[in-house]
Amino acid sequence: MAGPIVADFTRSVPPVPDELGVALSASLRQLAADPGLDLLVRTTVPGGDPADRAAAASWLARRMPEPDPSRVVLTNGTQSSLLLVLRHLTHPGDLVLAEGLTYGVIGDLAEQARVRLRAVAIDDDGMVPDALDEACRDTRPTLIYCNPTHHNPTTSIMSERRRADIAAVARRHGVPIFEDDVLGALHPDGPPPLATLAPELTWYSMGLTKALTHGLRVGYLLGPDTQAVRRLLDPVARLSHWAASPLSADVVRRWVGGGQAAAIAAAIRRESAARQRLARDLLTGYSFRSQDTSLHLWLRVPPGRSSQEFGATAAGRGVLVRPAELFAVGGYPAPPRVRLSLSTPLDRADVRRGLEVLAAMRDEPPLPA
Numbered sequence: 272m273a274g275p276i277v278a279d280f281t282r283s284v285p286p287v288p289d290e291l292g293v294a295l296s297a298s299l300r301q302l303a304a305d306p307g308l309d310l311l312v313r314t315t316v317p318g319g320d321p322a323d324r325a326a327a328a329s330w331l332a333r334r335m336p337e338p339d340p341s342r343v344v345l346t347n348g349t350q351s352s353l354l355l356v357l358r359h360l361t362h363p364g365d366l367v368l369a370e371g372l373t374y375g376v377i378g379d380l381a382e383q384a385r386v387r388l389r390a391v392a393i394d395d396d397g398m399v400p401d402a403l404d405e406a407c408r409d410t411r412p413t414l415i416y417c418n419p420t421h422h423n424p425t426t427s428i429m430s431e432r433r434r435a436d437i438a439a440v441a442r443r444h445g446v447p448i449f450e451d452d453v454l455g456a457l458h459p460d461g462p463p464p465l466a467t468l469a470p471e472l473t474w475y476s477m478g479l480t481k482a483l484t485h486g487l488r489v490g491y492l493l494g495p496d497t498q499a500v501r502r503l504l505d506p507v508a509r510l511s512h513w514a515a516s517p518l519s520a521d522v523v524r525r526w527v528g529g530g531q532a533a534a535i536a537a538a539i540r541r542e543s544a545a546r547q548r549l550a551r552d553l554l555t556g557y558s559f560r561s562q563d564t565s566l567h568l569w570l571r572v573p574p575g576r577s578s579q580e581f582g583a584t585a586a587g588r589g590v591l592v593r594p595a596e597l598f599a600v601g602g603y604p605a606p607p608r609v610r611l612s613l614s615t616p617l618d619r620a621d622v623r624r625g626l627e628v629l630a631a632m633r634d635e636p637p638l639p640a
Contacts, residue, residue, distance in 0.1 A: 277589035278625020280611040283423065283566050284485045286546075287617060288538035291484055294531040298522045311517050317508040318500065319345030319520060326524040327491040330532065331477060333459045334452065335467050342500055344492040345520055349453050349478035350376060351513040352492040356449050356474045357384035357414070359503045365413040368406050370398050371603030372595065374423050374451065377416060386413070390603035397422055397429035400436035407444035415446050420461045421454035424598045424610040425569050426560050431462040438468035448473045456482035456536050457543070457564055471495050479523060481566060482536045487519040539614075540564040546613040546622050553626040556633050559611075566614040570629075572607045576637040582609055584632060590625045 302308055318324065324340040331338055346352045361367065363385035369377055371390035381388045389410060392402035397419055406412065417437065419429035429437075441448050450465045450473050466475035478490040494500035507513065526532035543564045550561070550568055561568035570592075572581040578594035585592055593612070595605040611629075616622050 274587075274589050276591065277628055278621050279591045279615050280567075280613065280625060281591045281593050282615045283481065283612045284615060285481050285483070285539045285566060286542040286614050287484070288535060288542055290531070290535045290538045294526055294535060295484075295522070298525050298531075301525065302518070302521065311521060315511050315514045315517055317514070318504050319343065319515065320517070323515075323520040323524050326527040330456075330527045331475075331491060331493060333533075334455050334461075334464055334477070338493055339497065341497040342494050344494065344500060344504065345515040346490040346492055346513050347488040347515050347519075348480055348490040349451060349476050350380060352474075352476040352478070352490050353377070353416070353449060353451070354380050354383060355492065355503060355507065355513055357381070357386060359506075360447055361386045361413045366410050367414045367416060368403065368410075368412045368446075369416040369600050370418065370422070371600055372424060372598045372605070373416070373418060373600055375593075375597045378600070388600050390600040393422075393425070393427075395427060396433045397427050398433075398437055400433065400440050403437060404440045404443075407440060407446055412446055415441055415448045416451065417448055417465065418451040418453075419465060420452050421458055421562060421565060423454075424567065424593070424595070424608075426562050426565050426567065428458065428461055428562065434462055434465055434468055438465055438472075441472050442469050446472070450475045452476060453478045454481050454566070457540055457566070458562070466493060482539065483523070483526070483532060484535075487516075487523060489515045489519050489523045542619075543614060546619060549619070549623060550611070550613060550626055553623070553630050554633075555630070557629075567610050567612040570609050570611055572609060573633055573635075576607065578605065578607050578609050580637050581607075581632070584635075584637075585609075585629060588628050588632075590628045592629075 323345055324343045327343045328338050328340045365386045367386050368389055368391050370393045391406055392399045448465055466473040475493040547561055559568045559570040572578055582592050582594045592609040595608045599605040613622055
């Protein structure tokens with residue numbers, strides 16, 4: 272039987288800086304004193320209240336020229352944004368292309384939308400343009416899913432040249448793109464989004480669960496133009512399961528306008544950088560990929576070991592990790608790696624303890640089959 276959990280490195284949730292608690296307490300006090308609070312929670316507005324959409328456009332301006340708020344849709348996170356777009360653009364049986372290793376939940380969402388997934392090869396710079404071109408030519412996909420900035424799980428940040436090549440392939444074949452930029456706010460100096468290179472094709476999604484906090488459940492979806500957004504919203508205007516809570520949206524609007532959102536994101540970057548330094552200090556002898564302010568890292572397991580066996584051994588010692596197989600699309604070859612979400616533990620001391628357990632495993636032989 273496994274012992275107590277030393278460190279859970281499985282969930283990619285952000286650290287909880289002091290700035291978050293201060294901002295949340297202040298906002299809740301302000302809301303409690305607001306005479307219009309009862310009207311705020313009376314109903315939801317399809318796509319979001321105009322003031323919330325304006326705040327969203329202002330926040331997205333950290334990654335691109337500020338868009339027209341009429342192109343923005345408020346959702347309750349990336350999963351809802353992707354499912355909305357899947358149900359809008361695809362029909363049952365259609366094909367969606369995605370990186371061979373990618374966000375693990377995409378398979379569940381594809382199943383809900385009743386579409387097929389096909390893997391596109393990736394390298395150290397992300398999705399490979401020639402492989403995407405071949406897949407578009409041979410299979411006639413309906414949508415391309417791409418996570419170019421701080422790719423989950425590999426942490427790669429696609430170069431600007433590669434982004435231009437991916438956009439050119441999509442444009443040549445006329446295939447829309449769903450760009451998942453959930454970690455973009457933690458890398459504001461990254462290359463420009465695909466949405467700026469092929470805006471007429473791209474549905475750009477920035478959830479706030481990684482850059483601010485997971486529990487508020489607010490996501491921003493940017494459509495190619497106002498008309499495309501109207502066509503997306505019209506069939507689902509009477510449904511509310513995908514919409515952001517008005518209370519959460521109001522809190523985020525206050526934070527964006529008052530500077531608290533930027534301060535929280537900056538604090539998360541600082542704490543993430545400290546945890547990455549800790550990993551570099553303790554995981555000597557291991558090979559891994561990361562970025563300075565990544566929430567996670569992509570660890571190569573020792574020679575002769577599989578990611579699943581290594582993960583099972585770590586779990587037996589109280590350290591939980593995600594093996595590469597959980598991120599592989601449609602039989603894509605899973606490398607001998609595991610993802611460590613250093614952001615999951617609340618305390619940096621727990622991060623240290625978990626990394627020390629993994630460090631001690633480095634030179635051990637694998638468990639017998």
